[in-house]
Amino acid sequence: METRAVYPGSFDPVTNGHLDLIQRSAALFDKVIVAILSNTEKIPLFTVEERAEMLEEVVRDLKNVSVTSFAGLLVDYVERVGASVIIRGIRAVSDYEYELQMALMNRRLSSKVETVFMLPAESYSFLSSKLVKEIAQLGGSIHGFVPADVEKRLCSKLRIK
Numbered sequence: 001m002e003t004r005a006v007y008p009g010s011f012d013p014v015t016n017g018h019l020d021l022i023q024r025s026a027a028l029f030d031k032v033i034v035a036i037l038s039n040t041e042k043i044p045l046f047t048v049e050e051r052a053e054m055l056e057e058v059v060r061d062l063k064n065v066s067v068t069s070f071a072g073l074l075v076d077y078v079e080r081v082g083a084s085v086i087i088r089g090i091r092a093v094s095d096y097e098y099e100l101q102m103a104l105m106n107r108r109l110s111s112k113v114e115t116v117f118m119l120p121a122e123s124y125s126f127l128s129s130k131l132v133k134e135i136a137q138l139g140g141s142i143h144g145f146v147p148a149d150v151e152k153r154l155c156s157k158l159r160i161k
């Protein structure tokens, strides 16, 4: 039977760490659905449409990966698309507490859905969308932290802001 996994997140914007995890997941699961949360309390830099475009560009060659957005409860979305796995990345111990809480709550909300924690390459263990935005905003180089298209979009977005 086909195993579908959902990789949810804000992806504001997608980093090379996210991409690394998507590639690892694509090798493990039959289908990976990258799902952008659209109704977040955080004020995003990029619109959902822009984030989806950037993600679509970087997963173009991964045939079993698709990009969508969702609103509402993650477990409801996961069940709706016929998936049984939620993928979350753990970069360091500091991520674990929040991720554990979410995974256990999601398990309480739906016993049909399993969370799988994955580790990105260690060279990305310090990387986050938040830091990338901050560095770019303050004029630092984000080369190597995000895909080339994202770097370009980030620079032009911040220049006009």
Ligand code: PNS
Binding pocket: 008, 009, 010, 011, 037, 072, 073, 074, 075, 101, 102, 103, 105, 106
């Ligand atoms: O990349 P992020 O911002 O850490 O992703 C967080 C995300 C999208 C996985 C989380 O906020 C989420 O699942 N939101 C959907 C609403 C929901 O289901 N909340 C209950 C979680 S236990």
